[in-house]
Amino acid sequence: MVSTDAARNVVGIIGNVISFGLFLSPLPTFIKIWRRNAVEQFSPIPYVATLLNCMLWVFYGLPIVHPNSILVVTINGIGIVLEGAYLTIFFLYAPKDLRLKVLKILAGELAFMAVVVSVVLTVGHSHEKRTLMVGILCVIFGTCMYASPLTVMKMVVETKSVKYMPFWLSLVSFLNGVCWTAYALLKFDIFITADVVTLVQVPNGLGALLAAGAVRMLLPLYPGRNVISFGLFLSPLPTFIKIWRRNAVEQFSPIPYVATLLNCMLWVFYGLPIVHPNSILVVTINGIGIVLEGAYLTIFFLYAPKDLRLKVLKILAGELAFMAVVVSVVLTVGHSHEKRTLMVGILCVIFGTCMYASPLTVMKMVVETKSVKYMPFWLSLVSFLNGVCWTAYALLKFDIFITADVVTLVQVPNGLGALLGFLQLVLYGCYCRCTPAVEQQNEERKKRQEVEMA
Numbered sequence: 275m276v277s278t279d280a281a282r283n284v285v286g287i288i289g290n291v292i293s294f295g296l297f298l299s300p301l302p303t304f305i306k307i308w309r310r311n312a313v314e315q316f317s318p319i320p321y322v323a324t325l326l327n328c329m330l331w332v333f334y335g336l337p338i339v340h341p342n343s344i345l346v347v348t349i350n351g352i353g354i355v356l357e358g359a360y361l362t363i364f365f366l367y368a369p370k371d372l373r374l375k376v377l378k379i380l381a382g383e384l385a386f387m388a389v390v391v392s393v394v395l396t397v398g399h400s401h402e403k404r405t406l407m408v409g410i411l412c413v414i415f416g417t418c419m420y421a422s423p424l425t426v427m428k429m430v431v432e433t434k435s436v437k438y439m440p441f442w443l444s445l446v447s448f449l450n451g452v453c454w455t456a457y458a459l460l461k462f463d464i465f466i467t468a469d470v471v472t473l474v475q476v477p478n479g480l481g482a483l484l485a486a487g488a489v490r491m492l493l494p495l496y497p498g499r500n501v502i503s504f505g506l507f508l509s510p511l512p513t514f515i516k517i518w519r520r521n522a523v524e525q526f527s528p529i530p531y532v533a534t535l536l537n538c539m540l541w542v543f544y545g546l547p548i549v550h551p552n553s554i555l556v557v558t559i560n561g562i563g564i565v566l567e568g569a570y571l572t573i574f575f576l577y578a579p580k581d582l583r584l585k586v587l588k589i590l591a592g593e594l595a596f597m598a599v600v601v602s603v604v605l606t607v608g609h610s611h612e613k614r615t616l617m618v619g620i621l622c623v624i625f626g627t628c629m630y631a632s633p634l635t636v637m638k639m640v641v642e643t644k645s646v647k648y649m650p651f652w653l654s655l656v657s658f659l660n661g662v663c664w665t666a667y668a669l670l671k672f673d674i675f676i677t678a679d680v681v682t683l684v685q686v687p688n689g690l691g692a693l694l695g696f697l698q699l700v701l702y703g704c705y706c707r708c709t710p711a712v713e714q715q716n717e718e719r720k721k722r723q724e725v726e727m728a
Contacts, residue, residue: 293349293353294352297324297349297352297353297356297357298356300320300360303316304360304363304364307363307364307367308367311367312367313364313367313368313369313372316364318361318364318368318372318375318376318379321357321360321361321364322361322376322383323415324353324357325353325354325357325358325361325380326383326387326415327350327353327412327415327416328350328351328353328354328357329354329383329387330387330390330411330412330415330416331346331347331350331353332346332347332350332351333387333390333391333394333408334346334408334409334412335347335350338395338404339394339401339404339405339408340404340405340408340409341401361376361380364376365377390408390411393407394407394408504559504562506659507534507559507562507563507566507567508566509655510530510531510570513526514570517574517577518573518577521577522577523574523577523578523579523582525639526574528571528574528578528585528586528589530629531567531570531571531574532567532571532586532589532590532593533625533628533629534563534567534629535563535564535567535568535571535590535593536593536596536597536625536628536629537560537563537622537625537626537628537629538560538561538563538564538567539560539564539593539597540618540621540622540625540626541556541557541560541622541626542556542557542560542561542564543597543600543601543604543618544556544615544618544619544622545557545560548605548614549604549611549614549615549618550611550614550615550618550619551611571586571590574586575587600618600621603617604617604618637697658696
């Protein structure tokens, strides 16, 4: 069993690492400013908003306000230093009128912090009162921090260009919100948790999806993870519509789908009353997964060449034989729910890891070809969200086989899913712009070959 304190500390440390990434993510922007000796149209608002937010959170985490919050203090202290460095660079290369604007805002922030500290320490005579007062301010100004990129989003819509909206800042903001939401849920700290609702305003489609997932986590969490898992099973649909329209599977791999099918069958067996009672949600969503993966593999089989069909059939036959052996052995050897849960749970962890590792073959192709054509974006994104949600569910329910060992991510199927989903999103961000050029080169090469053959 994983204690709440241990899980909270692990998630908090991961949150600190990702928050550090959030604070480092504007670095490429400021390197550009330094090289060009000009701030161009980059806005200082996100950075002054983040600076104020960090100062408030440092004050919130101090022992005189909210004891035992060292992780909150350390990461936001680092944030103050980095945001200060960014604003110094911005100030050096900004025009005079913009410098004055930044100076006025910073002076206002320092004056505001002085007033907050004085009032809280004078009026609040207990930790509870101080926590309440500073916590409310943190939520308000945390909202302002997440809302600050709206000015940049407006520019993106008007100019149809993401030049001044850094991809990495958007992505790491998303990850940061996920981790600190999980930390706050485990610690039951309403002021850290409340901050996540504002992520609807994060400057990216990823941020909007995070808000939906995070708000579900703020609810009893039970319906939300099945919704996201259903999204995971539906996410290959555009891929199979392409296969159906083109009457060919091209270079799409069947491995992720056969791996997911086996994983779903194992989880359905795990969730049955004869193995692990009171797991109806595990059975329902994985039952749906079996139906959908079966449909996808049927379409794949119809349009695949003969040798690939035989390969898929052999794998499916092997999976069915394996499931028959598993069911027989577990029901024969395991004479109690505890033994059956242990046996099937270990298999679920192993094959859940295989399911999440299966896209590695596609990721290898992306790196080699510099094209994301055969790595569906939605599958990558929803895999990431699914891993995050089921890990949070298992932490709250303390089900070691859904989470596996929280400390050892190598053995965590859902933790691994979140990690690989994140890596796929990173690859997508790196190579999505290259894909059209690569595809054009491939088309030209095909045409030349056709001409030479003629």
